[in-house]
Amino acid sequence: MTAPLRRRALGELVGTAALVAVVVGSGIQATELTDDVALQLLANSLATVFGLGVLITLLGPLSGAHFNPAVTLAAWWTGRRGEDGPDLRDVAAYVAAQVAGGVSGTILANAMFGEPLARLSTHDRSAGHLWLGEVVATAGLVLLALGLARTGQQRLGPLVVASYIGAAYWFTSSTSFANPAVTIARSFSDSFAGIAPASVPPFVASQFLGAAVGVFLLAALFGRLPAPKDRARVSTGEHELTATGR
Template identity: 65%
Template sequence: MTSLARRLLAEFSGTALLVSVVVGSGIMAQRLSTDIGLQLLANSTATVFGLAVLIAVLGPVSGAHFNPVVSLADWWIGRKSGAGLTAGDLGGYVLAQILGAVAGSMLANAMFAEPVVAWSTTDRSSAHLWLGEVVATAGLLMVIFSLARSGRTALAPAAVAAYIGAAYWFTSSTSFANPAVTIGRAFSDTFAGIAPSSVPGFLVAQAIGGIVGLLLVLGLFGRPEAGLEEQPVMSDSSSGR
């Protein structure tokens, strides 16, 4: 089992790099094109490739959650079977992910000579966007935990990245699907930003989506039996956690 300190470092650095990819590619896209469709295409393509690489590299260390909803679901599903995160691990993961997301947004701002901290003014407070976040988050949970429960976590880098890439385009919210990333993106007043006043609505929608996704996984696969060994979430190695 990898030490908690190493796992927290992986979650911090992985989430930071993920947000840097999302925000940085959004800034670059906005500078290179005035076409909103092309901007979204560039942003989503960079995110797909970046996320796939980060999962492949850091999955064996921490499970590559990079997402408080994923970590919470991992703890909830495995709390009785002995698999998954402990309650103490969960708190550390969530803190590392949020701090990493904020650091990643600040890093992207700095790389493009933007103010290191600039609160976003992009309002995303609408019911249809919240519904998009429910759908995006529920689908993400279903993809991740279906792979874990069926013993196919080696497919996680490609499958999870592909889902997020698709969800950029088929959800109204462009699929944040991640509370830490949502908080981090509030620190950048750029293409990928979200106004701080819009963050609470997205967090509630993501929590609801997490519950829906968790219920779908339990309905499809049932609850893990005590004593059964499960593959770590989003890891391509059985020694990931």
């Protein structure tokens, strides 16, 4: 990521806003078209899959297409010993942009469907099994996003990450918010996609716990990144690769 921070942060703001507009807008549209909850969830999940894939393809080369504070913090933590990941200045700019973008996306979606621009949700999601669903969903997302980078398969990100989110809509009890910025933003929409403000803190806490689990699994499966001085040794040949234990 070589673009100036202001452009990368703008990419995160625009990308998160667009993602939330897709999630909330498709949720509103679905409820206007059918009363069948299964069809509503199907429409919402398909729109999210397609929208997320497009946004990652477009903005990934600019900012990394995190659109998610949990992913940003996980990327900082795993890359903090080297020169690859974001630094704390990047993290602060990204997280602020993601939250602002998410709320903007909700306002945009509400405006497009003639809803109040910001109406607090009444959709209560306070239950232990939902929090567990968020831990699982976020752990899988972080493991996948960082694991693709660790194994040199970033080019598959748009397809694989979007596919995972689409699947997690259905296999997790919480329908996979898996994103603190999106969770906060969705509290401003009293629609199918909304979440009551009182339900937001435990959801966000569960997501950060899930991110920590994802980072732990990343290290357990792929090993820790070597320090910068050791990376040069790793690249010199198989003997050095073995010597560093990587």
